[in-house]
Amino acid sequence: MKKLINAVDAVVREQMEGMALAHPDLLRVSLEPKYIVRADAPVAGKVAVVSGGGSGHEPLHGGFVGYGMLDGACPGEIFTSPTPDQIFACGMEVNGGAGVLLIVKNYTGDVLSFETAAELLHGEGVVVRTVLVDDDVAVKDSLYTAGRRGVGGTVIVEKIAGAAAEAGYSLAQTAALAQRVSVNSRSMGMALTSCTTPSAGKPTFDLAENEIEIGIGIHGEPGQRRIPIVDADAITTLLAEEILNDGPYTRTVRSFDPMTGDWAEVSLTSEPFRVGDRVIAFVNSMGGTPVSELYTVYRRLAMICKERNIVIVRNLIGAYITSLEMQGCSITLTRVDEEMVRLWDAPVKTPALRWGI
Amino acid sequence: MKKLINAVDAVVREQMEGMALAHPDLLRVSLEPKYIVRADAPVAGKVAVVSGGGSGHEPLHGGFVGYGMLDGACPGEIFTSPTPDQIFACGMEVNGGAGVLLIVKNYTGDVLSFETAAELLHGEGVVVRTVLVDDDVAVKDSLYTAGRRGVGGTVIVEKIAGAAAEAGYSLAQTAALAQRVSVNSRSMGMALTSCTTPSAGKPTFDLAENEIEIGIGIHGEPGQRRIPIVDADAITTLLAEEILNDGPYTRTVRSFDPMTGDWAEVSLTSEPFRVGDRVIAFVNSMGGTPVSELYTVYRRLAMICKERNIVIVRNLIGAYITSLEMQGCSITLTRVDEEMVRLWDAPVKTPALRWGI
Amino acid sequence: MITTADIEAWLQRAAALLEANKGYLTELDAAIGDADHGVNIARGFAAVVQKLAAQPGQPLGPIFKSAGMTLMSTVGGASGMLYGNFFLKAANVVGDRQTLTPADLLTVLEAGRDGVVQRGRAEPGDKTMIDAWTPAVNALKDALAAGQPLSAALHATAAAAEAGMRATIPMQARKGRASYLGERSIGHQDPGATSTYLILRALADALADEDAKRA
Amino acid sequence: MITTADIEAWLQRAAALLEANKGYLTELDAAIGDADHGVNIARGFAAVVQKLAAQPGQPLGPIFKSAGMTLMSTVGGASGMLYGNFFLKAANVVGDRQTLTPADLLTVLEAGRDGVVQRGRAEPGDKTMIDAWTPAVNALKDALAAGQPLSAALHATAAAAEAGMRATIPMQARKGRASYLGERSIGHQDPGATSTYLILRALADALADEDAKRA
Ligand SMILES: Nc1ncnc2c1ncn2[C@@H]1O[C@H](COP(=O)(O)OP(=O)(O)O)[C@@H](O)[C@H]1O
Ligand SMILES: Nc1ncnc2c1ncn2[C@@H]1O[C@H](COP(=O)(O)OP(=O)(O)O)[C@@H](O)[C@H]1O
Ligand SMILES: [Mg+2]
Numbered sequence A, B: 001m002k003k004l005i006n007a008v009d010a011v012v013r014e015q016m017e018g019m020a021l022a023h024p025d026l027l028r029v030s031l032e033p034k035y036i037v038r039a040d041a042p043v044a045g046k047v048a049v050v051s052g053g054g055s056g057h058e059p060l061h062g063g064f065v066g067y068g069m070l071d072g073a074c075p076g077e078i079f080t081s082p083t084p085d086q087i088f089a090c091g092m093e094v095n096g097g098a099g100v101l102l103i104v105k106n107y108t109g110d111v112l113s114f115e116t117a118a119e120l121l122h123g124e125g126v127v128v129r130t131v132l133v134d135d136d137v138a139v140k141d142s143l144y145t146a147g148r149r150g151v152g153g154t155v156i157v158e159k160i161a162g163a164a165a166e167a168g169y170s171l172a173q174t175a176a177l178a179q180r181v182s183v184n185s186r187s188m189g190m191a192l193t194s195c196t197t198p199s200a201g202k203p204t205f206d207l208a209e210n211e212i213e214i215g216i217g218i219h220g221e222p223g224q225r226r227i228p229i230v231d232a233d234a235i236t237t238l239l240a241e242e243i244l245n246d247g248p249y250t251r252t253v254r255s256f257d258p259m260t261g262d263w264a265e266v267s268l269t270s271e272p273f274r275v276g277d278r279v280i281a282f283v284n285s286m287g288g289t290p291v292s293e294l295y296t297v298y299r300r301l302a303m304i305c306k307e308r309n310i311v312i313v314r315n316l317i318g319a320y321i322t323s324l325e326m327q328g329c330s331i332t333l334t335r336v337d338e339e340m341v342r343l344w345d346a347p348v349k350t351p352a353l354r355w356g357i
Numbered sequence C, D: 001m002i003t004t005a006d007i008e009a010w011l012q013r014a015a016a017l018l019e020a021n022k023g024y025l026t027e028l029d030a031a032i033g034d035a036d037h038g039v040n041i042a043r044g045f046a047a048v049v050q051k052l053a054a055q056p057g058q059p060l061g062p063i064f065k066s067a068g069m070t071l072m073s074t075v076g077g078a079s080g081m082l083y084g085n086f087f088l089k090a091a092n093v094v095g096d097r098q099t100l101t102p103a104d105l106l107t108v109l110e111a112g113r114d115g116v117v118q119r120g121r122a123e124p125g126d127k128t129m130i131d132a133w134t135p136a137v138n139a140l141k142d143a144l145a146a147g148q149p150l151s152a153a154l155h156a157t158a159a160a161a162e163a164g165m166r167a168t169i170p171m172q173a174r175k176g177r178a179s180y181l182g183e184r185s186i187g188h189q190d191p192g193a194t195s196t197y198l199i200l201r202a203l204a205d206a207l208a209d210e211d212a213k214r215a
């Protein structure tokens, strides 16, 4: 295993220490329990946006802490969901009185941890809401699975929800908007190579020199299927078509009611993309693919969207939600309205995403 | 070879087409000959800053085209210097009447191409100056070699020179400042893995699972030496010490005199780092190393600088000057004064570097 | 009578058994999950034992609560939350008591299992730890109803968990990370059902040992 | 008399020979450089030939100028600039002439070589293409002074280039990318000296052929 790390069990802590040393103007780091918060947290009167998940996906989430995006991020061990005590402590620290929005990627461990944390925060009198991100079209149904995974759409949700909170939206408004962005996001990813977790020390899966894995998640888990290697245009077409041809997707999610402290079951439906839709197009590196190659993917994606009369109004190209050093990419399309575009364009100042300020 | 590319001889062109599709607000692309210019070029009355070099180092240089940084970038074939006609055409297009500064990384091919281009531009009445970047301390002497290579320092030079030009510096002032930034920059890089050029289709060098290469350039060329693999702290210490213990470095460079059109030989000396120096610290991924690992390197680098009483006043952490998908990192330290820090902080709006705007 | 010493012996034994099977569990998780179950659960139970050693002489409620909280804050992932919940629910039904009857132990396991279901919403056949918990709880109930001594009843419990664990092999996962694999999850043993079996095996062995000491 | 047809035949032959040795040259460059010399130079000479075919009947100056400009704009890297310069300087000394004497050819090669030195500042022994150019130019001068016929003189020229190329093997590079390797550059043949030899071999063969046709 070749990585720029020291002891395997110090990886997450040392990376957090590096972030604290690098960005004291943007964020503060707690190591026990582990979380990262905005340098000026809590921001009085502002809804606090908190996310979290396993480590190994950097810059997600810690790299998105700062003005206009996340108030707090809770990193778990590599590829392992964070624990409720982290999320609880983080939520307590960032709550500025206007409540806390928890952005949760749909993995059983993450969901259970965030649900428990929501209850704990509620117990302390904090007004909490949750929003689930489940945008991975590689997972086909929600009846016989744990439901679609939260992948690239998370970045878009966090940016827009963060901007809404910064703009003074209430907790209910921020949560509703975030859920709307999530429901309008669809992603699909692929791997050229596997990744290696520090604790395993060897690649999670074996992929021959002439094979690629389609429909991967972000944890080095096997994908939907394995196919012989094809060129960038063919890969892009394949990912884009899975996204653009995906039908309506309905699932039941649990939503926390901050009044009663109970969970309500809510049915959500994602509508397929339609001619004339305006989208944010996000081409993401899985970590080991350099940005140069992403432009070849974007080139073809832009052509496909044009042919289908899907209008790309904004784009994001780079490594924003990764699987350690895996080579490969994912594509996310988010259908946006004017409100979302305005909030996407709003100033953001974090280690990994910055503009307008 | 696993890459997100199509035909090998279309790689550079298709990546440029992707950039053109992605960033019409920031830049324009010419494919014949190949160059990238600011969307609003030429900017009347402003010094135009032009750089270029082989492709495969993205986002350098095309990703730095935009407000506050480069007016033009000339990409060669992968790892091959651009040709004078590209640089000439680019320089003609961006010249806004205040002259053109050519930022040249010190490689024989690059130097010869830019020198020829300078003469051609001069022939057309364009006022031209050149500045050489040669910051790689892995190369020890300049008498028996082609001199130190231009590596990470290039990013710092381009940012500060771009900001100076934007702030209304004259060509002579911008060139002098850029040369000062270059002379005060020192870099050292290492590889965990080789890279693969599309045309070769196989790794440029073979590195065993337990070996790393120290003192690499950015073209997949063999490094200064090969050592058994060590942990991130040891690697960081090794790179930092090469930089911090590097003595005075004197070399003779050719500088273009825009009045006479002749080349003058100028002797430049880089002074070693000293206690109390204020620096920009730049931890760079060679392309395949994810940003998470860079923070482990930055953590140790910050400690070393603190011990030595070198004050890090700004930092840059990410993949900015790469070697395709090579895993590894480089460290650059640039000694800065207040003028340089002010220009570093000045607004920049390019695909890869953006703040303040 | 089951004492606090018996319960502490159980947790220690479970920690040792999970540590010994760490690699095995992670390998099972690599096949249909994300290759972290063994490492995470072993780390969590080690922390449970360490916490208990630091606070000796507690009644059963605080012991289970400490175990539950520790698992929740050290394991991470689905199983950390589910096992954590198991012990928190167990804590609820024992309160400040120092001893348990065999019937009480059944109540504890039932409450814990129900806590796992409440959080995870898995049904039998979904290829999760529930496929070990439910047959185990049923076996304990049957054995006690049939008048078996505790030690025999707990061996039947562990045996039922083991059978339940093996029964997950042909199942297609419908919950947790393995569900993403669809049909590709068939043919692999569920890692969480396996750790549940190990925890119940530790329970049977620990109480047999303590029984032997008392005899 | 050397005609424009002779010179065009030379360039075509050089293009073919470089194309045939593309892999070999790139391998040499991989050892001590960046593995692009063969691909780049073959692309460049192919473009030269294509350009010339599109504009038949030009005098020598424009032919050389076109070759130089084309190499400069299609090869990239150190050698593209240096070979480009070689032909631009050659163009300067031939002007609008249609034929060359053997002595004129010597002047052409000398001027080209000087152009390479002027740009690249390499000295003999630095392990560059100069280590092939300089002995070759000297051999031509000597052979012509000794009254040898052109075809024999050019074979001596190519032989001297080949010897110069081989002589780069034990040298330590002091110019170009190979210089970064320091002592590790010793033991490898310089790729640029090798392409120079191939270009001069093509010259000797092309003019021998043309001679043969005329005879
Ligand atoms: N909804 C659920 N209900 C019950 N058990 C579950 C559920 N989801 C997952 N599990 C159990 O958790 C185990 C995986 O645990 P672990 O590897 O720690 O979680 P993760 O998938 O988060 O990495 C599975 O083998 C399964 O037995
Ligand atoms: N300063 C120089 N003077 C003369 N020849 C040189 C010089 N630098 C390099 N060369 C020649 O160029 C050759 C390398 O060419 P090429 O691979 O195209 O360049 P690059 O190093 O830019 O990739 C070397 O083998 C050497 O013969
Ligand atoms: Mg996990």
Ligand SMILES: [Mg+2]
Binding pocket: B079, B080, B081, B109, D034, D036, D077, D078
């Ligand atoms: Mg080259």
Ligand SMILES: [Mg+2]
Binding pocket: C029, C033, C034, C035, C036, C037, C077, C177
């Ligand atoms: Mg797991």
Ligand SMILES: [Mg+2]
Binding pocket: D029, D033, D034, D035, D036, D037, D077
């Ligand atoms: Mg080369």
